[in-house]
Amino acid sequence: MNPFAPAQIQNPNYYSTAFQYDGKSAETRNLKPGEVSTGTTIMAIPFANGVVLGADSRVSTGTYVANRVSDKVAQLHDHIWCCRSGSAADTQALTDYVRHYLSQLAIETGRVPTVKCAAHLMRRLCYENKDNLMAGVIVGGWDPVEKGSVYNIPLGGTCLKMPFAIGGSGSTYIYGLVDAEFREGMGEEEAKSLVKKAISHAMARDGSSGGIIRTVVVKETGNEREYIPGNELPYGP
Amino acid sequence: MSLSLAPGASARATSSATAATERTRRPIVTGTSVLAIKYAGGVMMTADTLCSYGTMAKYKDARRLQSINPKTLIGGGGEYSDFQAITELLKRNALEDKCTADSLYDEDSSEECAREVWNYLRAVMYNRRNKMNPLWNDVIVAGFSARGEPFLGFVDKIGTTYEDNIVATGFGSYLALPILREKYREDMTEGEARALLEDCMRVLFYRDCRALNKIQIAKVTKEDGVLISEPYEIETDWSSASFVAPKGALDGDGGW
Numbered sequence: 486m487n488p489f490a491p492a493q494i495q496n497p498n499y500y501s502t503a504f505q506y507d508g509k510s511a512e513t514r515n516l517k518p519g520e521v522s523t524g525t526t527i528m529a530i531p532f533a534n535g536v537v538l539g540a541d542s543r544v545s546t547g548t549y550v551a552n553r554v555s556d557k558v559a560q561l562h563d564h565i566w567c568c569r570s571g572s573a574a575d576t577q578a579l580t581d582y583v584r585h586y587l588s589q590l591a592i593e594t595g596r597v598p599t600v601k602c603a604a605h606l607m608r609r610l611c612y613e614n615k616d617n618l619m620a621g622v623i624v625g626g627w628d629p630v631e632k633g634s635v636y637n638i639p640l641g642g643t644c645l646k647m648p649f650a651i652g653g654s655g656s657t658y659i660y661g662l663v664d665a666e667f668r669e670g671m672g673e674e675e676a677k678s679l680v681k682k683a684i685s686h687a688m689a690r691d692g693s694s695g696g697i698i699r700t701v702v703v704k705e706t707g708n709e710r711e712y713i714p715g716n717e718l719p720y721g722p
Numbered sequence: 723m724s725l726s727l728a729p730g731a732s733a734r735a736t737s738s739a740t741a742a743t744e745r746t747r748r749p750i751v752t753g754t755s756v757l758a759i760k761y762a763g764g765v766m767m768t769a770d771t772l773c774s775y776g777t778m779a780k781y782k783d784a785r786r787l788q789s790i791n792p793k794t795l796i797g798g799g800g801e802y803s804d805f806q807a808i809t810e811l812l813k814r815n816a817l818e819d820k821c822t823a824d825s826l827y828d829e830d831s832s833e834e835c836a837r838e839v840w841n842y843l844r845a846v847m848y849n850r851r852n853k854m855n856p857l858w859n860d861v862i863v864a865g866f867s868a869r870g871e872p873f874l875g876f877v878d879k880i881g882t883t884y885e886d887n888i889v890a891t892g893f894g895s896y897l898a899l900p901i902l903r904e905k906y907r908e909d910m911t912e913g914e915a916r917a918l919l920e921d922c923m924r925v926l927f928y929r930d931c932r933a934l935n936k937i938q939i940a941k942v943t944k945e946d947g948v949l950i951s952e953p954y955e956i957e958t959d960w961s962s963a964s965f966v967a968p969k970g971a972l973d974g975d976g977g978w
Contacts, residue, residue, distance in 0.1 A: 547931075584972070690780075
């Protein structure tokens with residue numbers, strides 16, 4: 486099956502979205518029985534020499550927490566990472582595909598792949614398979630061309646380069662906070678502290694986000710992971 | 723459409739055909755589990771102080787444990803407005819009983835015991851269920867029976883009732899009941915009972931998306947009647963080594 490093949494819209498009723506009350510919550514309606522959702526808060530902020538990516542750690546099936554310490558920040562290449570939200574199965578598969586294609590590309594071109602390239606690979610997969618996927622991804626990393634950059638790829642497969650990106654169900658609660666506190670040209674420490682603060686606030690209000698915060702700081706020199714336990718969050722649950 | 727302040731306006735059955743399908747509403751603001759066990763001195767109950775608005779943790783200081791009279795404590799999960807209506811109804815009954823008592827000095831005989839409150843609540847819930855307009859709650863009634871024995875009873879939104887030494891609602895019935903059954907003994911001291919309940923609330927905070935780590939504990943004893951604590955935070959543990967080690971790196975399986 487060629488994942489890059491153009492989308493075929495099979496179901497003519499795809500666009501009919503009359504509200505149906507079926508007893509399911511909004512977050513579980515599109516999941517298949519037993520499917521697991523990441524219902525999440527993810528965030529990434531670029532700074533001068535790199536990027537900070539952060540995510541919570543709750544994976545839920547309905548209202549049960551299937552994994553309270555999951556790792557939603559995945560590595561796509563040496564200096565390119567992505568934050569995953571939506572269906573855990575879909576985002577894991579997407580991550581695997583993009584890793585595979587990126588590593589091939591690096592060998593074929595003999596160069597470090599750019600974050601833009603990784604983001605657009607992810608976009609192609611998300612867009613061409615939009616009917617079958619529920620995945621919102623933030624791709625961020627360092628490359629020699631753009632230095633630190635962040636791309637937001639929400640449901641449907643739009644790809645937009647952004648000065649900062651937030652995603653997942655918990656992000657709705659922190660638009661105000663991040664809009665108020667974000668400044669262009671922040672340094673590494675400031676960006677990291679804003680990521681931790683904003684994700685804590687989202688975890689405090691979103692039932693589908695929680696647990697611990699994982700952050701990755703990506704720079705030319707390497708990647709630095711950090712783990713903030715659930716009882717040491719900047720803002721309590 | 724006209725609005726009415728009359729009590730039970732939402733409970734009054736309407737005769738139009740379209741209203742029939744709308745009467746069973748879905749819960750909007752909801753509380754999650756309530757747990758309760760009997761112990762050596764009486765009965766102990768616990769619940770967290772969160773009311774969720776769908777997926778949002780909107781009200782973090784909601785009081786889901788209420789005292790009805792010195793012998794009776796109730797705790798409710800489900801739609802919070804219905805729980806407030808139940809609390810109001812039961813408290814109004816208790817007040818009427820107190821004011822119309824035969825004697826001002828003999829309080830014991832004018833107070834409903836927990837078993838009576840439980841039975842009355844069963845009738846209320848079942849009656850609403852028959853009108854296809856339930857009060858969307860699972861309620862635990864705790865206290866002492868007329869004979870002076872500790873009492874613990876459960877009533878749900880369709881009027882099902884049972885009594886036991888250990889009861890739990892919501893997620894607690896899946897995750898906490900097994901733990902409570904394992905550790906329960908008839909002669910538990912107050913400290914042991916409280917530690918057991920706190921452990922269960924900790925597990926619920928880890929595993930229930932709609933739970934909070936701020937809880938209230940309440941007890942009913944013969945000497946002191948109903949005592950409900952102020953909300954306090956329980957401790958949580960995130961320090962296991964396998965939690966810290968992430969798998970998202972290139973040399974990992976990329977899992978989770």
